[in-house]
Amino acid sequence: xxxxxxxxxxxxxxxxxxxxxxEISFDVFPGEVLGIVGESGxxxxxVLACANLDLVPTEGSVEILGRDVSRTxxxxxxxxxAQALGIVYQTPQQGLDLAVTxxxxxxxxxxxxxxxxxxxxxxxxxxxxxxxxxxxxxFDVAVRTFSGxxxxxxxxAKALATSPPLLLLDEPTxxxxxxxxxKTLDLIRRIQRDHGLAMVIVSHDLAVIRMLADRVIVMREGxxxxxxxxxxxxxxxxHPYSQLLVASQLT
Amino acid sequence: MGYTSVADxxxxxxxxxxxxxxxxxxxxxxxxxxxxxCPLLIDQIAAECGVVEPALCARALLQAQGDVVRAVSLVRxxxxxxxxxxxxxxxTAELRAxxxxxxxxxxxxxxxxxxxxxxxxxxxxxxxxxxxxAQQNENAHRNGALELPRTFPSAIAPLSDEGLIDAxxxxxxxxxxxxxxxxxxxxxxxLLARGETGTxxxxxxTAIRGYGQRQDPTLMELRSGMLPVRARRPDGEEFVVGEIxxxxxxxxxxxxxxxxxxxxxxxxxxxxTVGRLERRAIAAAxxxxxxxxxxxxxxxxxxxxxxxxxxxxxxDGQEASGFVEHLKLPHYVTFTSDLDRVREARAERAxx
Amino acid sequence: xSAFAGLLAQTPASGYAWAYxxxxxxxxxxxxxxxxxxxxxxxxxxxxxxxxxxxxxxxGGLQVTLSIIEPADTLKVIDQGSDESMNxxxxxxxxxxxxxxxxxxxxxxxxxxxTRHRIPExxxxxxxxxxxxxxxxxxxxxxxxxxxxxxxxxxxxxxxPLWLYLYEDVATKGAPSFTHSYPVQVEGGYVMAPTPxxxxxxxxxxxxxxxxxxxxxxxxxxxxxxxxxxxxPLEFDDRPFTVERFPEPCALxxxxxxxxxxxxxxxxxxxxxxxxxxxxxxxxx
Numbered sequence: 001x002x003x004x005x006x007x008x009x010x011x012x013x014x015x016x017x018x019x020x021x022x023e024i025s026f027d028v029f030p031g032e033v034l035g036i037v038g039e040s041g042x043x044x045x046x047v048l049a050c051a052n053l054d055l056v057p058t059e060g061s062v063e064i065l066g067r068d069v070s071r072t073x074x075x076x077x078x079x080x081x082a083q084a085l086g087i088v089y090q091t092p093q094q095g096l097d098l099a100v101t102x103x104x105x106x107x108x109x110x111x112x113x114x115x116x117x118x119x120x121x122x123x124x125x126x127x128x129x130x131x132x133x134x135x136x137x138x139f140d141v142a143v144r145t146f147s148g149x150x151x152x153x154x155x156x157a158k159a160l161a162t163s164p165p166l167l168l169l170d171e172p173t174x175x176x177x178x179x180x181x182x183k184t185l186d187l188i189r190r191i192q193r194d195h196g197l198a199m200v201i202v203s204h205d206l207a208v209i210r211m212l213a214d215r216v217i218v219m220r221e222g223x224x225x226x227x228x229x230x231x232x233x234x235x236x237x238x239h240p241y242s243q244l245l246v247a248s249q250l251t
Numbered sequence: 252m253g254y255t256s257v258a259d260x261x262x263x264x265x266x267x268x269x270x271x272x273x274x275x276x277x278x279x280x281x282x283x284x285x286x287x288x289c290p291l292l293i294d295q296i297a298a299e300c301g302v303v304e305p306a307l308c309a310r311a312l313l314q315a316q317g318d319v320v321r322a323v324s325l326v327r328x329x330x331x332x333x334x335x336x337x338x339x340x341x342x343t344a345e346l347r348a349x350x351x352x353x354x355x356x357x358x359x360x361x362x363x364x365x366x367x368x369x370x371x372x373x374x375x376x377x378x379x380x381x382x383x384x385a386q387q388n389e390n391a392h393r394n395g396a397l398e399l400p401r402t403f404p405s406a407i408a409p410l411s412d413e414g415l416i417d418a419x420x421x422x423x424x425x426x427x428x429x430x431x432x433x434x435x436x437x438x439x440x441x442l443l444a445r446g447e448t449g450t451x452x453x454x455x456x457t458a459i460r461g462y463g464q465r466q467d468p469t470l471m472e473l474r475s476g477m478l479p480v481r482a483r484r485p486d487g488e489e490f491v492v493g494e495i496x497x498x499x500x501x502x503x504x505x506x507x508x509x510x511x512x513x514x515x516x517x518x519x520x521x522x523x524t525v526g527r528l529e530r531r532a533i534a535a536a537x538x539x540x541x542x543x544x545x546x547x548x549x550x551x552x553x554x555x556x557x558x559x560x561x562x563x564x565x566x567d568g569q570e571a572s573g574f575v576e577h578l579k580l581p582h583y584v585t586f587t588s589d590l591d592r593v594r595e596a597r598a599e600r601a602x603x
Numbered sequence: 604x605s606a607f608a609g610l611l612a613q614t615p616a617s618g619y620a621w622a623y624x625x626x627x628x629x630x631x632x633x634x635x636x637x638x639x640x641x642x643x644x645x646x647x648x649x650x651x652x653x654x655x656x657x658x659x660x661x662x663g664g665l666q667v668t669l670s671i672i673e674p675a676d677t678l679k680v681i682d683q684g685s686d687e688s689m690n691x692x693x694x695x696x697x698x699x700x701x702x703x704x705x706x707x708x709x710x711x712x713x714x715x716x717x718t719r720h721r722i723p724e725x726x727x728x729x730x731x732x733x734x735x736x737x738x739x740x741x742x743x744x745x746x747x748x749x750x751x752x753x754x755x756x757x758x759x760x761x762x763x764p765l766w767l768y769l770y771e772d773v774a775t776k777g778a779p780s781f782t783h784s785y786p787v788q789v790e791g792g793y794v795m796a797p798t799p800x801x802x803x804x805x806x807x808x809x810x811x812x813x814x815x816x817x818x819x820x821x822x823x824x825x826x827x828x829x830x831x832x833x834x835x836p837l838e839f840d841d842r843p844f845t846v847e848r849f850p851e852p853c854a855l856x857x858x859x860x861x862x863x864x865x866x867x868x869x870x871x872x873x874x875x876x877x878x879x880x881x882x883x884x885x886x887x888x
Contacts, residue, residue, distance in 0.1 A: 100767065101774060116839060118770065122774070324655075328655045332652065428653065429650045431823070560749050560750065574821055577658075580682070582799075584799070587862075588801040589782045592778070592782045
């Protein structure tokens with residue numbers, strides 16, 4: 001079976017000499033959720049940027065559905081992102097145009113994929129909007145007026161607009177109120193199951209990882225220090241750093 | 252009332268032109284009088300049209316009835332189709348200054364010379380009717396005015412040697428009137444050299460006023476005087492063809508330690524202009540410095556004063572004024588289309 | 604008389620090159636135009652010269668016409684559809700003064716038609732060239748003010764932002780807000796700004812028998828569409844493009860298919876053809 005996403009020895013080294021990440025390798029298979037944990041500065045966002053084709057690795061390769069896509073740029077990258085990848089950014093402003101309506105934000109991805117029928121695009125956007133439990137009277141309202149939790153839902157709807165097999169999520173609930181976090185996580189879990197999506201979730205919050213991820217990799221200072229099933233890592237961490245993380249959060 | 256549609260209304264257009272034309276011919280001594288009385292205005296026109304020929308600029312200004320923008324148009328259009336026969340070189344280090352000030356340093360190597368400047372006179376409108384003979388200023392002698400003009404060592408050279416000044420990227424000079432792809436520092440400096448003075452001043456003002464990354468500019472050195480112009484013979488030898496008046500300015504912005512780990516230092520911007528136009532030179536230097544600073548921080552949000560692309564679009568006075576004034580051209584075809592849409596939208600809403 | 608002597612006899616104004624521009628400038632524009640014709644709809648940069656007309660007043664169209672015009676050409680210049688408009692007259696005077704070419708108000712007889720904001724109502728034919736004066740060359744300008752951004756979007760044929768703009772218009776206002784200058788796509792490739800011609804004229808661009816050249820002096824670009832090229836307005840499959848409508852036919856000649864302008868200084872107010880020469884010819888039979 002071909003993994004949806006595979007990183008092989010991915011290293012990102014910056015001109016100043018410091019590393020974003022070092023020798024990162026992992027696979028994500030269809031329907032599987034991989035969590036990446038670590039504190040800020042651990043390199044998890046860098047890894048996500050490589051998976052999203054924002055960054056070109058200095059060494060190593062990124063494969064999507066078996067194809068090496070490490071160096072795609074331009075129109076090809078855009079097409080690939082439309083077909084294969086959905087991304088939910090930590091801050092909604094990165095993924096959405098706040099001046100545009102909720103429907104418009106979702107629709108844009110479909111236009112990028114070549115859809116040209118107003119009614120069809122609008123209906124699909126509307127059904128995604130509803131599936132994310134967003135109020136239907138806000139469908140034609142600019143996202144600027146939406147709360148943080150609602151904006152994240154619009155991001156999710158947008159990411160799903162072209163039915164990609166892989167979803168990348170960067171700290172999807174940090175910055176949200178605790179009550180909203182729970183609802184958002186529920187939603188993410190539901191769509192993952194309903195659509196059989198492969199997901200990569202980056203988070204410093206182990207509660208998020210425990211709820212959503214099947215497997216986990218723990219990162220520290222750019223490297224993977226431990227990997228395994230979620231229950232294993234969170235229940236019985238072996239590496240001292242993992243033990244520190246778990247102890248500080250889950251007791 | 253149309254000035255467009257019917258043949259027999261062409262008389263209106265001709266009558267309009269005749270009314271606007273001066274009642275008398277341009278006086279024979281008009282050009283020399285203008286150069287003598289309004290040298291700074293002539294300098295500004297020369298700078299903005301990029302043609303250093305005071306008599307031509309004065310003549311254009313008279314033909315344009317004092318409209319600077321139109322005068323610049325006339326000279327630029329005249330120059331546009333002339334062949335370019337070669338390049339000349341102006342080394343600003345060779346500028347023989349009649350005025351040299353260093354606001355950043357109290358006692359620079361070579362000294363400060365105020366020269367002939369209105370800066371130190373109060374801006375009191377002189378309403379006296381009779382002409383008074385110019386007063387002799389004895390202080391001028393005390394300042395060593397008789398020793399000028401002369402060259403000076405660079406005031407920032409010691410700081411540069413100490414490594415405190417960002418190396419400014421080398422800029423390839425290019426003729427923006429003959430080039431397609433106008434971007435990069437070489438093009439920016441050219442555009443600043445020909446930019447509209449008011450626009451440059453306004454943009455530079457917004458920088459200090461806070462509409463941009465914090466800049467805290469300091470004027471390091473300002474020189475105004477005579478600049479030799481060198482050309483090259485076919486056999487390769489350089490010779491001086493003449494001198495023009497010019498003003499140069501150097502402005503720094505200070506930068507503290509940044510994320511890349513580089514040490515605190517100063518970003519340098521340079522401005523130069525034809526003529527004794529200090530405001531122009533300073534504004535140009537500030538805009539150059541702002542863009543250089545912004546270039547080292549590509550992710551920072553751009554404001555007009557440090558946005559190279561914005562500046563490139565905004566500072567050409569001809570493009571700006573032409574496009575603004577083009578609104579005077581008939582637009583009834585396009586407006587009919589707008590009207591149609593508005594009426595249709597209202598009708599649709601009324602139906603619904 | 605030899606062709607050359609005839610040419611000399613024609614050129615009236617002294618001190619100017621034939622067709623005003625020096626050879627180097629003409630060469631610059633022609634090279635750009637050749638490239639433009641080979642890549643329909645693509646904005647080709649060129650080193651735009653300062654002209655004796657202000658930027659925004661037709662300096663681009665003028666440079667194009669002056670670079671392609673030949674002694675045997677017949678020239679028509681119009682603005683808002685009228686040959687007598689002051690802008691059209693000024694441009695035509697300059698071209699004629701420096702070339703001595705014949706002029707006409709009959710669109711069927713012109714070999715070069717320089718125009719601002721209209722396509723003549725007459726059916727045009729092969730061999731004719733229309734030179735459009737362009738104020739804003741980039742249809743993506745409404746999406747982003749920066750050329751650095753729009754150039755990349757064009758290179759990637761990424762017009763999703765423009766489709767989104769259309770979607771937002773329809774979703775929030777009921778219809779596309781584009782009135783004139785409706786963006787068009789050339790052979791399914793580049794999206795192009797067709798100059799501020801009304802929507803009425805947009806269908807004339809598709810598979811047209813004439814060569815269309817577009818000159819933007821201030822923006823220093825030219826672009827072109829060769830004859831018989833598919834040019835279609837950006838429209839959703841299920842929301843067809845609509846043109847302007849007028850409540851009455853032309854009060855002077857009775858035409859109901861032309862683009863009209865309202866004349867309010869007569870009593871009662873009336874609509875007349877904006878293509879003045881076309882209307883006049885119809886009336887004289």
